[in-house]
Amino acid sequence: MSDNASRLQLYLHHRAALINYAKAVVGEHMLAEDVVQDAFLRFVEPSDQALEQPVAYLYRIVRNLALDTRRRAGTESRQQHSPPQWTQPGQTQSPEQQALQQEDLNRVAASFARLPEQMRVAVQMHRLGEYTLQQIATHLSVSVSTAHRLVRDAVVRLASGLEAEQPAPLSQPKERSRG
Amino acid sequence: MDNASASPASLDQASEWLLKLEADPAQFEAFDQWLHAAPEHFEAWARVNRAWAAMVPEAPRLATSRPGTSCSLAPQPLQVARQRRSRRVLLAAACVGAIAIGVAWLGDPAWRADYHTGMGESRVVQLADGSRITLAAQTAVNIDYQGTERRVELVRGEALFEVAHNARRPFQVNVGAASVRVLGTVFDVALSTAGLKVEVREGAVGVRATDQSWRLAAGQRLWLETRDGHAQQSAIAADEVASWVDGQQFFENARVSDVVEQLRRYQHGWIIIGNDALGQQRVTGLYDLRDPPRALQALMAALGGQVVHYSALLTVLEEK
Numbered sequence: 001m002s003d004n005a006s007r008l009q010l011y012l013h014h015r016a017a018l019i020n021y022a023k024a025v026v027g028e029h030m031l032a033e034d035v036v037q038d039a040f041l042r043f044v045e046p047s048d049q050a051l052e053q054p055v056a057y058l059y060r061i062v063r064n065l066a067l068d069t070r071r072r073a074g075t076e077s078r079q080q081h082s083p084p085q086w087t088q089p090g091q092t093q094s095p096e097q098q099a100l101q102q103e104d105l106n107r108v109a110a111s112f113a114r115l116p117e118q119m120r121v122a123v124q125m126h127r128l129g130e131y132t133l134q135q136i137a138t139h140l141s142v143s144v145s146t147a148h149r150l151v152r153d154a155v156v157r158l159a160s161g162l163e164a165e166q167p168a169p170l171s172q173p174k175e176r177s178r179g
Numbered sequence: 180m181d182n183a184s185a186s187p188a189s190l191d192q193a194s195e196w197l198l199k200l201e202a203d204p205a206q207f208e209a210f211d212q213w214l215h216a217a218p219e220h221f222e223a224w225a226r227v228n229r230a231w232a233a234m235v236p237e238a239p240r241l242a243t244s245r246p247g248t249s250c251s252l253a254p255q256p257l258q259v260a261r262q263r264r265s266r267r268v269l270l271a272a273a274c275v276g277a278i279a280i281g282v283a284w285l286g287d288p289a290w291r292a293d294y295h296t297g298m299g300e301s302r303v304v305q306l307a308d309g310s311r312i313t314l315a316a317q318t319a320v321n322i323d324y325q326g327t328e329r330r331v332e333l334v335r336g337e338a339l340f341e342v343a344h345n346a347r348r349p350f351q352v353n354v355g356a357a358s359v360r361v362l363g364t365v366f367d368v369a370l371s372t373a374g375l376k377v378e379v380r381e382g383a384v385g386v387r388a389t390d391q392s393w394r395l396a397a398g399q400r401l402w403l404e405t406r407d408g409h410a411q412q413s414a415i416a417a418d419e420v421a422s423w424v425d426g427q428q429f430f431e432n433a434r435v436s437d438v439v440e441q442l443r444r445y446q447h448g449w450i451i452i453g454n455d456a457l458g459q460q461r462v463t464g465l466y467d468l469r470d471p472p473r474a475l476q477a478l479m480a481a482l483g484g485q486v487v488h489y490s491a492l493l494t495v496l497e498e499k
Contacts, residue, residue, distance in 0.1 A: 017229070106372060152194045
């Protein structure tokens with residue numbers, strides 16, 4: 001369980017990154033989410049040995065599944081693709097996961113308020129408004145490469161405001177026993 | 180575990196790759212090589228993607244509405260919901276446990292189900308013993324009625340508890356390291372970034388946090404500051420407890436940032452406070468949660484600030 005616990009924690013930390021990684025291969029966000037979900041189930045399958053490079057291992061699973069998915073997509077229509085039975089409706093994210101995402105959201109929102117005006121507008125237009133870098137450049141009266149730099153630097157600043165992955169407190173004894 | 184921290188240079192590169200891949204997914208192989216070139220690249224890539232994902236406030240809710248998201252089994256084994264100092268362990272164990280037990284749990288949500296609400300939503304949960312929990316927006320609770328005690332975990336947000344009296348089965352609300360314990364009463368518990376608030380409408384409750392404890396009677400409130408653990412007890416009119424149930428929220432000498440945090444649960448998109456000093460200012464007033472734009476106008480009018488709408492998704496509060 002403790003090994004699984006740290007694997008899950010690692011997975012949650014990398015989940016958004018894995019989805020974007022898979023998306024580059026399979027093309028669609030929802031498909032990428034399914035791939036990553038599937039990879040997680042394999043990642044937590046019981047194994048005898050501790051992994052030396054769990055992150056690289058997790059990425060390798062995602063990569064292989066994503067490539068499989070892309071190959072299958074060539075021979076199979078989209079409608080036939082269905083997630084495993086147990087992920088069918090009736091489930092939601094766990095409150096804990098929502099809380100984790102809410103924490104990220106709060107941190108990002110706080111960093112966002114501190115961005116220089118131009119940077120704020122650029123990243124907002126790109127991420128929330130889905131404007132192209134060209135459109136942003138025109139709107140801000142700057143070059144496309146400047147628009148690119150503004151968005152990139154904004155993402156760096158927002159990412160810097162997030163906490164790095166913390167080691168799982170596995171050695172900690174249970175705080176509370178039952179009853 | 181790879182626990183490399185990400186250098187500014189690798190964050191730069193990761194951010195660059197994020198934009199490149201978005202524009203041209205065909206560069207995947209080159210990107211994959213960069214990613215595997217150093218452990219810190221994984222960390223940098225994880226961080227920029229978390230920031231990227233967090234920028235769209237709706238993402239968690241969208242994910243909720245479709246299957247296939249991680250750890251998505253709602254009913255969770257209860258042994259696990261009991262250890263809560265370390266949320267990461269809890270989270271891990273809850274998910275892994277749920278997956279291990281698998282389909283069996285799906286057929287039996289009953290009293291083990293979790294309840295949560297989304298943006299601007301509230302929900303009344305009627306419990307088997309006649310107790311009732313009203314969830315404010317963006318609130319999540321786990322319920323455990325299994326043992327000799329009635330236990331509820333407030334994972335986030337705010338809820339009004341109307342507890343049916345049962346001297347032999349105490350009712351306990353766990354919130355992080357704190358707990359609120361009662362026999363039968365009506366009280367409100369709210370968890371925010373700034374701290375934990377407990378307000379009692381009827382009866383009395385005991386609150387424990389780390390090594391301190393308090394007893395609150397009707398018309399009393401307790402505020403525990405997250406930052407330094409500072410505790411403050413004050414009086415509140417009993418009918419002002421949980422006024423949010425009727426769509427109104429009374430704030431007394433509250434920070435602007437606290438009011439805004441509350442309003443964020445009722446408005447789609449972002450509400451940003453332009454600078455820290457503005458967020459630290461204090462206000463007292465009754466705000467209508469059902470109409471966040473109007474509440475924000477009222478809030479800023481009181482302070483001589485202004486509300487700027489950059490887009491449907493972005494509202495910024497600024498000093499004039």
